[in-house]
Amino acid sequence: MIDVMNMFKARMYMKRNEPFLYSWHAYVGYELDLFKAFERPMSKFDVADAYQLDENLLDQWVSVGLSIGHLKEAGRGRYKISHAWKLPKPKGNYSSGVLLKEMMELHIPTLLSYPEMMRKQSRNHFDEEKHAPTVAETSRLLEVLALPKMSKKIRENDCKTVLDIGCGEAGYIQKLAERFPNTEFTGIEISPAVTEKAQENTRDNENITIENADLWNYHPEKQQDMVMMNNVIHYIDLEKRQELFTELASWLNDGGILSVVTPIAGSVEDPPFANVFNSFFSSFDNLYRLPTRDELAEWGEEAGLEMLGIKTVIKEGSWYIAQYQKRG
Ligand SMILES: C[S@@+](CC[C@H](N)C(=O)[O-])C[C@H]1O[C@@H](n2cnc3c(N)ncnc32)[C@H](O)[C@@H]1O
Structure with a gap:
């Protein structure tokens, strides 16, 4: 039997x-x-x-x-x-293959190292310089789905200045800059290799500036009508997330928009993929778990922002866009 x-x-x-x-x-x-x-x-x-x-x-x-x-x-x-x-x-045609590459070369080997990490009570270290280019390219696959929600807010609020924190290859700001030629776009990115790629990609866009900077040492020259932060929260230590939201809110004009793309996890109702994502992030000493829906609401509230809504970008991956407005 x-x-x-x-x-x-x-x-x-x-x-x-x-x-x-x-x-x-x-x-x-x-x-x-x-x-x-x-x-x-x-x-x-x-x-x-x-x-x-x-x-x-x-x-x-x-x-x-x-x-x-x-x-x-x-x-x-x-x-x-x-x-x-x-x-x-x-390769190189915004191919979905880059997602396979990231899964096979990064996610699966990391998940397979769980027994060893758990026995040794150790963590992997996420090698930013090695993985940043692949990760930045993978993130771009989401652009098509999230862009309309960003465009809508720029149009509705007539945003003249937009700042993108952790802009990666500048995919979002490039597409937005073409759609909104009278808006000034700034992107900041910590990885020198990715910054270079972003600068190269946006060389012909007169309304885009890309800077190589760490968000923690950065302060915009002027107040912004919109601040975006897409797929960056898992790089931020849990204890510093409230501080970051408060800081980003302080860079906004009254009525300005904070727009955040992130997967959400932490509840049994979230799809398995989101929760496995968390297992992946948690196995690095320099990446952190995804936010919960309640946390996103709380950080905004505490920073003096009104939550406009959390909308789905990709249901299976539990990807969302949360948008807030600074109370005037
Ligand atoms: C997953 S990628 C997302 C790129 C882009 N925002 C997108 O959604 O397509 C996250 C990017 O944030 C950058 N980043 C991480 N920590 C940062 C920091 N402290 N300051 C600026 N950029 C940072 C990483 O180098 C990486 O390129």
Whole structure:
């Protein structure tokens, strides 16, 4: 009887893990540009030769691709991609593959280090310089969904100055600056490599200034009509979050808007992804857990801001945009 139960459980774990194969296969294909290689019918030998790859391992990767439907046979020993719309685009085209890369190279190895961390009562250290470029690029995937909510507030409040804290590659301010040519946008970013990328991206935008600065040592030259802070809260120590909200509120003109994008977690009703995100952040000594909905309300209230609302950006990832207004 016990053996039957064991067998049943083992099968269940395998079945539940099946989706991982799709992600793994897509990740390898993205990382090595293999989906591009097999865009047209190609033999394994030709691809291994052209890309200087181990032929046996490529052979295995192709076999998995055939069994999960990422690849199909194309005659005369050649193979070709199948269901192209499901596969990540090649690197550098705002490809969804960057999310796979972050998951496979950063999130999963970190989650797998849990037993060791728990036994040793130790933490990993988040290597900002190493991961900042990938993380900044992944964050950009959310832009399309969050932008309309930011634009709406800029339009409604006729904002003439907008400051973006931890602006990453400046994706948000660049799109907003094009939509609002008479508004002055400033972005600050702590990572020198990411700042450089942001400056490069916005070189032709006359109404954008990007500065390499730590938000804790920064003070804007003038009061702002809107301050944005997107996907930055998990970089902030729990004890300093209230202080940060109070500081950001002090940079706003009366009637000014604070707009914050963040995942929310901490309650059993939040989707599993959000709670696992928290497991990930908590395993670093320099990243911190996500805020709860109540905390977001409390920090705003304490900083003299009126909560305008918390709206969904991506439900499955528990991603939200919280917007506040400074009481006049
Ligand atoms: C997850 S990325 C988000 C980028 C962008 N805001 C977005 O949502 O696409 C967070 C960014 O905040 C930056 N950052 C973290 N701590 C900071 C600080 N103390 N001052 C300024 N920037 C900071 C990081 O380097 C990183 O580029």
